[in-house]
Amino acid sequence: MWDIIALFKESLPSLISGLLVTLKVASISLVIAVVLGLIFGLMSIGKSKFLKALSIIYVDIIRGTPLIVQAFFIYFGISSAFGIKMHAVTAGIIAISINAGAYLVEIFRAGIMAVDKGQMEAARSLGLSYSKAMQKVILPQAVRKMIPAFINQFIISLKDTSILSVIGIRELTQSGEIIIASNYRALETWAMVGLLYFILIMVLSYFSRFLERRLRL
Template sequence: MYNWDFSAIFTGYEAWWLKGVLTTLAYATGTVVGGLIIGVICGMGLLAKRWWLTLPIHIYVEVFRCTPVLVQIVWFYFALPILTGIDMPAWLAAGVGLTLYMGCFATEIFRGGIQSIDKGQWQASRAVGMTYPQMMWHIILPQAIRRMTPPLVNQSVIQFKNTALLYVVAVPDMMYTGYLVVSDTYRPLEVYTGVAIAYFILLYPLTQWGKKLEARRGN
């Protein structure tokens, strides 16, 4: 019989947990925003159809999409300094890895959203004398954004969960905080159950919003 005692993992550790939650939220928000910026830039680059521009973007997307984000974080922290001589602190290595990972998926979502717009609307926009920026701003992007929003929300949920990998480079997120509390209390069941509940509370509203957006898009 195991005696559950959740009070043991919170009493005296409130500041630790608060810092862990805030760090997780900060990384999730920052890397999603950074990834979206990369996605817009690289997605527009893919639409340019210039091989010298699209080739590096394709390489970036495929490399980061086909390798685990954990490997990417560890590589930026341990391998990049050896290759370049630039010592990258843990918080930056983790942030760069997560941002570039989010960016590669955002690139594909953005590209796919733009290209999903019927070609007739592109042709009609040109026929009435719209410039390319006017066409994108008034005709193409408003429709594409509605189509891109549900997959971007779903990818943001995945990105939020990926922040749990920050612990491998000792960034004090919720998982690393849990590791410290377990080392101090020897209560892994309570700690990791509590961490799971915290992730659920933070992510459930976002997943429900994503479902509503998908349902609205289907109507």
Template sequence: MPQDFWGRVVYLLQTRGSSYAMGALNTMIIALVSTFIGCVIGFAVGIVQTIPVSKSDAVWKKGILGIIKFILNVYVEVFRGTPMMAQAMFIYFGSSAVFGINMSMWFAAFFIVSINTGAYMAETVRGGILSIDEGQTEGAKAIGMTHFQTMLYVILPQALRNIMPQIGNNLIINIKDTCVLSVIGIVELFYATKSVAGALYTYFESFAIAMVIYFALTFTCSRILRHWEKKMDGNDNYDLATSDTLAHTSGLYSYSKKEEKDE
């Protein structure tokens, strides 16, 4: 093995590059799938948490909704207030010891990261929904929309735009936090790096390579998500059209950056 730092790095990439590649692939699969599932869970929990309760509602409805909201609040607080590594150990080994449920490592990995992400996304979605002006909800109900229709067609499209940065942030966090799954035997990037370092006693070089790979993954994802956010912002200029063909009021409505700076 070469004696200099860069020589050892090149040697590791040549001899153990496949291990790093497989670890990085597993990391991205877990992060992407779990973030998607976590977002679905978060949207469901966040929507339920924001269901309004009025004095005119039946007592049974208030009672059932109150119990459901309490359970969801406990779920959110527990998984936001405990580390993912402890959750992984508790769920993977505890489910087998206490309930006799023998999870596969991969199922446990997706399950653990998904419900952890769902807890964080629930609060993000709840905040995103509450950030929309109440007049939007009142206007939707005034034209006869139900709560479900109001959420689906009016509130959530606007809330999604507001919470997109947090969705991207959760994906980047999950790419890094998959390393805790090494405690249950998942061969992701950290586990693969630890194996290489332990076998060849090249800890500094091995984890230097891992850090570069982690940075490349997170930087690429952040740039893609930022580009997506800009696409969701839409154009700066819009053509305002009226239904009255006799009124010449349609035209180009522009938010000039120069005018904004002057103001």
């Protein structure tokens, strides 16, 4: 028992450092993903067939390929093809961003479509242009409905960062691998890594449920 406590104290600084990298990558990625999701979500409900097609292609390609392949393509493929020296964290953020963005496209599209059509008609009758009506009337109502879905996507992206250990990002999972390489205590170390993920994700899950209850009021 004391041996496990000693291992925990010894490993905690490295695991916390990895956890902070995980949070950094997931947070930055989600912000970028929200922008991508909004842009392609609006394209998917617009009148332009070309823009709709672009949105469909983006969503289908990203959702139809594994995240690990996307990470390898960005970090190794693009770097090799164009002679770009890309930092692993930068490649990881790009990979998580475009991956999460493809799922947020559907969240935005569904959220916007869930707003009563009469809201747009009323806004247009007051003299607002389509873009102004979308910006001032539709999106604020849609985003309010989508907040829990954003948090759920953040949780998914948070777990997805573990895949980025394959390109050398020292996030929580790779921190665990490095600790195991020095002490050969895989069972205890992976248990600690899993516990940190579990605590963080449970906190976010409860926060999501809390928001859902508040938004229903």
